[in-house]
Amino acid sequence: MPFPPPSADKKILEEGAAFTPKFDAHGLIVCVTVEAATGEILMLAYMNALALEKTLETGVAHYWSRSRNELWRKGDTSGQVQKVVEIRADCDQDALLLRVEAGGDGKACHTGRKSCFYRKIEATPEGVSLRTI
């Protein structure tokens, strides 16, 4: 399932029906993953063409681990398999939005939390810090 290259025509890219994901110089596209039922943002990760193909073929989220440099079927070790409900592309097709049902305990973050976005930035006169929410 090779993906066709992005069109140079903005109109086709933004309004057309052709899915032409734009991978970056490292062959990756960024993906925001949300819980389908609630819309809560669970995590942000990357896919290469193989991970995207596997995700489309199997209906289960696959990513590309930049730290381990390998294909990563989310949940393989944790049981937190993500069943894909919907995938959306953004206007210029260089970002994806995955709506998923999370299996296992429903948590997406390797720290044991549901969402990776568990800290809020707080700016005080002393500087900027993080607070767990």
Next chain:
Amino acid sequence: MPFPPPSADKKILEEGAAFTPKFDAHGLIVCVTVEAATGEILMLAYMNALALEKTLETGVAHYWSRSRNELWRKGDTSGQVQKVVEIRADCDQDALLLRVEAGGDGKACHTGRKSCFYRKIEATPEGVSLRTI
């Protein structure tokens, strides 16, 4: 407002209070921007240190335009200024989540839509295509 470098200690990075955004090789960090009131994902963009500083200083979302290679105060031409309600960092501090109130007509996408994620990927026996939702 210089940002301190990320700690090599995962525990400090993931559980500490120090905000140490991890910029990529191009000096950018990815940001997901959602409408604070609804949680709807509006757009995905990038910030460099300057854009992040300006966002923290002014309370209005600034990004780095990769296509124009310049600082971009969202809404300068469209009126769709984004007032920042909250900024979150993810576990390894290489992604940000902005919760905003969108000014003007509340639309975030340059195509005139509220969200940049207006197309859904559909896989059929004939192949993968996009459908506007």
